[in-house]
Amino acid sequence: MSEAIATIALAGNPNAGKTTLFNALTGSRQHVGNYPGITVEKKEGFVDMPSGTVRVIDLPGTYSMTAYSQEELVARDFLVKERPQGIINVIDATSLERNLYLTVQFLELGIPVTLALNMVDALESKGIRIDSDRLADLMRLPVVRTVARSGLGVREALQAALTHPRQSWEPLFISYGPDLDPVLGEMTKLISNAGFLADTYPPRWLALKFLENDLVVRQLFEADYELHRRLRDMADEVARHCEKTLKTQPEFLIADYRYGYISSILRQGVLTVMPDLQGRADLSDKIDAVLTHQVAGPAIMLAILYGLFSVTFTLGEIPMGWVETAFAWLAELAGKMPPGLTRSLIIDGIIAGVGGVLGFVPLILIMFLGITFLEDSGYMARMAYMLDRVFRIFGLHGSSVVPFIISGGIPGGCAVPGVMAARTLRSPKEKLATLLTAPFMACGAKVPVFILLAAAFFPEHGARVMFLITLAGWAAALVAAKMMRSTIIRGPSTPFVMELPPYRMPTAMGLVLHTWERGWQYIRKAGTVILAIAVLIWAMMTFPGLPQEIAAPYEAEMAGIQEQLQAETGEAARGELEASLAALERRLKEEALTHSLAGRLGQAIEPVTAWAGFDWRTNIALLGGIAAKEVIVSTLATAHSMSDAENTDFAARIAAAPGWNTSVAVSLMIFVLLYSPCFVTVVAIAREASWGWAAFSVVFNTAFAFALATATYQLGMSMGW
Amino acid sequence: MSTIVNLRQMRVDQRGIIKTVAAQGELGRRIRDMGLVPGTEVTVIGRAPLKDPVALRLKGFTLTLRNSEADFITVELPEDDLV
Incomplete structure (x- = not known):
């Protein structure tokens, strides 16, 4: 790829259409990664412009530039450290005032800003008129009207950013009133005389952040003891003064003045609101009157979740059949090989293991398409809003619903993207409780186990079993979260201050890209971890071979x-x-299996697992399931000498096998639902929290699952089920 | 004579002007980042099925916050409004 001539960052509030604009600009020439060391997504893409290729970075959506959240710190660090040529600040034109609050902070940093006044097509119906030329004059920056969904003005905005009249950084100066201006001036002078971090941050910006109690900036100053002490004394003094005379704090006074500055600009003929249209509730409010209604709201929510679930499984069945046929054909092809270890490895190890997983790809993609639709349309935020009061009882946050649903709150999800979705939670304690309990959900990999056992022991009631299992997953997650939040991860909850974005029809491109991002994580898992695990399990079940x-x-x-x-x-x-x-x-075969490493392992732990009703064959499958839940059914089949040809009626075989009864089946379903997350999820937890917590989730979940499974089994046996 | 009430006490569809915001720390910052500053006009547009959180309309967008967070905010109701 040819060298980029410039780097332009996209920045703006969440829900302002920043990602849509990014997709419209870069199309498929983008990739998603992570910022080093932290788990904030970094999206980068390339755009061909007449003057050359431009590198575009989609910064995380933020409302402000404080040090309170990782996203805000990432955006800020990127701007000051990588110094892009400029930023396109994407603004939701229908809430101009709040969006400009972030703009002002960019301007105070000095970076050349181009405003993309997005969603201008929605202005008229809301009775709002914006004079963008006047706005450009007053704020002295280029303003481009865009409709990112249709691509209108998108390239023009990039062109304007490239040809920005100001090519150097030049901080905006705002007055913060008689109480703060004098001390700000003095602090700025001190900082600039000391030449402190002069080539990275503007001195007045540092002084402002110091007054705002920005912990990161204050820490920077600790490098210069004397300067830090003097600044701190000045800041403390003015804070006392503000507290005494105004009953407020400098950081809040600063926010008030910033909004004051913005409204003074808007009042100069930039923003005209037609009063006759103002009282009229907009479409989103009308939809909300139904979808978040006190009675209808929760009912519709359940209906939507149930609908998504049944659509996933009915629609998913068709392509799932194709994938299964393809793998059956492959197995048949491999069956023509001479019998022996290689054939066994290919058929029992690779095709059974990876094929079983890839068979679920269509289902998972359909599931994620639905979840992405709910997210991009704005409905997921309403679910968080409606469920917050319930989730709070369990020490969670309304937004925990998103990771739960993605993880399999509607059966068929996957805990890997689910755990990653917990990023949106700001409080580390709530995030931890969410990502430790999300793996309790009925993810797509566990579903075949439930289907098999339901078919064997509860024929005719498959759907009801699935429904109860789903509920059990939710109940376990909530109860475990409550347990953790009232013991080891006690702490305050994150504020719920959250925007309910207007309902929008998601763009096809956004849906495809976001679904693919999540689906790809699953497919990659099938191709790497599960392939390796399948081969390993096959080897453990084959070696050491039976002595002559x-x-x-x-x-x-x-x-x-x-x-x-x-x-x-x-x-x-x-x-x-x-x-x-x-x-x-x-x-x-059975002798061989008993003799193999896996067989011995399974037998070694049988005295313990017998409490929950699991024999050594089941143990082998469950051990494999720690690596990847997908291998449980295929391992169970192999362990019951079912490989090669006669897989057809496995359910019937299990039902008739000695040592199996309804109590065992229920106990096993509960155990599979709740025990240790799979390897890939454990790695994801380690990345989002720490290896310590990842290890905790393996041990805690397994113990929790085993206790419940044992209780179920013992109760079931005593009742004679 | 205008009345000043706590944001929590406002009814659905009631409108008022924010008078004071007493929240501190992260909550205070987030409330202000979202535009809940003195002088802003807010309308309560709904409450979640369990009466909490509350949904507000201000500056052209919809914001939700919990009752416990609304406690930090006082609102001045217009004169003709009877609580």
Whole structure:
């Protein structure tokens, strides 16, 4: 790729259409990564302009530039450290005043700002008129009217940013009134005389942030002890003065003056609001009157979730069938290989393991498409709003609903993107409680286990079992969250101050890109971790091979039967011989499995797992499931000598197998639902929290699951189920 | 004679002007970042099914906050409004 001629950052409030504008500019020439060391997404893309290729960075959406959240710090650090040529500040034109609050902070930093006045098409119906030329004159910056959804004005905004009249940084000067201006002036003079961080930050900006109690900036000053002491004394003095005379604090006075500055600009003929249209509730309010109605709201929410669930499974079945057929064909092809270890590895290890996972890809993509639609349309914010009061009881936050749903709150999700979605929670304690409990949900990988067991023990009631399991996942997550929040991660809750964005029809491109981002995480998992795990489990179940002295008698007997079979011609006798041959083969396989590493491991822990009703075969599958839940069913099948041809009626086999009954099935469903998150989720938890918490989730969830499974099994057995 | 009430006490569809914001620390900053500063006109447009949080309309957008957070905000009601 040719060298970019310039870097332009996109910045703005969440929901202002920043990402839509980014997608419209860069199309598919973008990639998503992470900022080093932290878990804020970094989106980067390239755009060909007449003057050359431009690198565009989509900064995280923020309302301000404080040090309170990672997103705001990331945006700020990017601007001062990487010094892009300029930023396009994407603004929701329908709430100009609040959006300009961030703009003013960019201007105070000095970076050349181009305003993209987005969603101008919505102004007329709201009775708002904005004179963008006047706004450009007063704020001395280029203003471009855009409609990011249709691409209108998008390239023009980038062009304006590239040809910004101001090519150097030049901080805006705002008066903060008689109480703060004098001390701000003195502090600025002190900082600039000391030449402190002169090439990174403007001195007045540093002074302002110091007054605003910005912890990050204050920490910077600790490098210069004397300067820090003098500034701190001045800041403390003015804080006391403000408290005494105005009953407020400098940081809040600063916010008031910033808004004052903005409204003074808007009043100079920039913003005209037609009063006759003001009283009229807009479309979003009308929709909200129904969708967040006290009675209808929760009912509709349940209906939407249920609808999404059934659409996912009915629609998903079709492409799932194609993938399964493709893998069955592959297995058949591999079956033509000569029998032996390689064939067994390919069929039992790779095709069964990876195929089982990839079969779920269509389902997961449909699921994520639905979730992305709910998110991009603005409905997810309403769910957080409606559920906050309930979630708060359990020490969680309304926004915890998003990670829960993505993780499988509607069966079929995946905990990996779910854990990542917990990023939106600001309070570290709530975030931790959310990401530790989200893996309790019925993710797509656990679903086949439930379907299998339901088919075996509760035929006819499959849908009801699925529904109850889903509820159990939610209940377990909420109860565990409450347990953690009232013991090991106690602490205050995050403020709920949250915007309810207007309802919008998501753009097709946004839907596709966001769905793909999440789906890709799942597919990558199938191609890497699960492939490795499938091969490992296969090896553990195959080696060490059966010693010759144990295998020999079986083989001799089988050879004998083979001979008789060749001589025998009678139909009935042949059938009998074939049956005993098959039985012998199964016993040989079982002996081999008992002897293998996995078999020994399974037997070693059987005395404990027997409390919950799990025999050693189930143990093998569950051990594999710690790595990836997807392998549970295929491992269980192999452990019951079911590989190769006769997979067809596994459910019936399980139901009839010795040691299996309804109590075991229910206990196993509960255990699979709740026990240790899969490896990839554990890694995701480690990245979002720490390795310590990731290890905790493995141990805690397994103990929690085992306790519940044991209780269920013992209760079930005593009731004679 | 205008009345000053706590934001929590406002009814749905009631309108008023923010008088004081007493929240401190992160909450105070976030409330102000979102435009809840003295002098702003707010309308209560709804409450969640369990009466909490509350949804407000101000500066052309919709904002929600919990009752416990609304406690920090006082609002001046117009003269013709009876509580």
